[in-house]
Amino acid sequence: xxxxxxxxxxxxxxxxxxxxxxxxxxxxxxxxxxxxxxxxxxxxxxxxxxxxxxxxxxxxxxxxxxxxxxxxxxxxxxxxxxxxxxxxxxxxxxxxxxxxxxxxxxxxxxxxxxxxxxxxxxxxxxxxxxxxxxxxxxxxxxxxxxxxxxxxxxxxxxxxxxxxxxxxxxxxxxxxxxxxxxxxxxxxxxxxxxxxxxxxxxxxxxxxxxxxxxxxxxxxxxxxxxxxxxxxxxxxxxxxxxxx
Numbered sequence: 001x002x003x004x005x006x007x008x009x010x011x012x013x014x015x016x017x018x019x020x021x022x023x024x025x026x027x028x029x030x031x032x033x034x035x036x037x038x039x040x041x042x043x044x045x046x047x048x049x050x051x052x053x054x055x056x057x058x059x060x061x062x063x064x065x066x067x068x069x070x071x072x073x074x075x076x077x078x079x080x081x082x083x084x085x086x087x088x089x090x091x092x093x094x095x096x097x098x099x100x101x102x103x104x105x106x107x108x109x110x111x112x113x114x115x116x117x118x119x120x121x122x123x124x125x126x127x128x129x130x131x132x133x134x135x136x137x138x139x140x141x142x143x144x145x146x147x148x149x150x151x152x153x154x155x156x157x158x159x160x161x162x163x164x165x166x167x168x169x170x171x172x173x174x175x176x177x178x179x180x181x182x183x184x185x186x187x188x189x190x191x192x193x194x195x196x197x198x199x200x201x202x203x204x205x206x207x208x209x210x211x212x213x214x215x216x217x218x219x220x221x222x223x224x225x226x227x228x229x230x231x232x233x234x235x236x237x238x239x240x241x242x243x244x
Contacts, residue, residue, distance in 0.1 A: 006092045017090035021082050028078065029071070036067045 010017060040063040049055045 006090060009092050009096065010090065017086065021085055025078055025082065028074065032067070032070055032074070036063055036070075039063060 040060065043049075043059060043063070044051075044056065047055075047059070049059060
């Protein structure tokens with residue numbers, strides 16, 4: 001690849017395929033070495049082999065021998081992989097040429113168009129987020145509005161109940177009700193006194209009649225008459241109470 005057209009193209013683009021291949025090969029070698037170091041350390045711990053002893057030297061030589069075998073087995077495939085990359089992957093097609101200065105300017109304008117599109121996408125995303133936020137705020141405001149409407153309805157009902165109570169109070173004032181109760185109580189007291197006077201008069205009459213009757217039971221007709229008179233008095237008193 002050295003001195004070829006592909007190398008010139010990669011150099012112009014500040015690319016180095018050989019450096020990439022060398023880094024990949026070194027990475028594989030480092031992974032193999034780390035694996036055998038880990039194997040050596042764990043084998044010594046599991047077998048409880050102390051450093052500086054003959055057994056420790058034997059296991060070190062065995063691990064080193066295995067390491068060399070693996071590296072030898074990997075050398076040929078890695079060489080073939082390197083040649084494949086240099087001959088197939090990092091070779092420019094025939095007739096390929098680098099873009100000229102004006103073409104670079106066109107590419108820069110294309111980059112500007114791409115950047116402007118990205119800015120528009122960012123603005124659209126921002127507008128979508130703002131729209132979603134406004135929708136959420138609108139939903140919360142709608143909930144508050146419905147709550148205020150319910151409160152207003154309850155307040156109007158309460159005010160209507162208060163007004164109705166005030167109207168009833170105006171129609172039947174406390175003074176009028178007190179006067180009516182006083183009048184009713186006076187009439188009831190008067191009728192009760194009349195009933196009491198009638199009872200006293202009746203009792204006095206019965207007592208006088210008994211004084212003129214010989215010792216013994218009262219005549220049947222008078223007894224029945226007394227019972228009927230008392231019953232009539234009670235019925236009259238009951239009717240008077242109901243009328244009050």
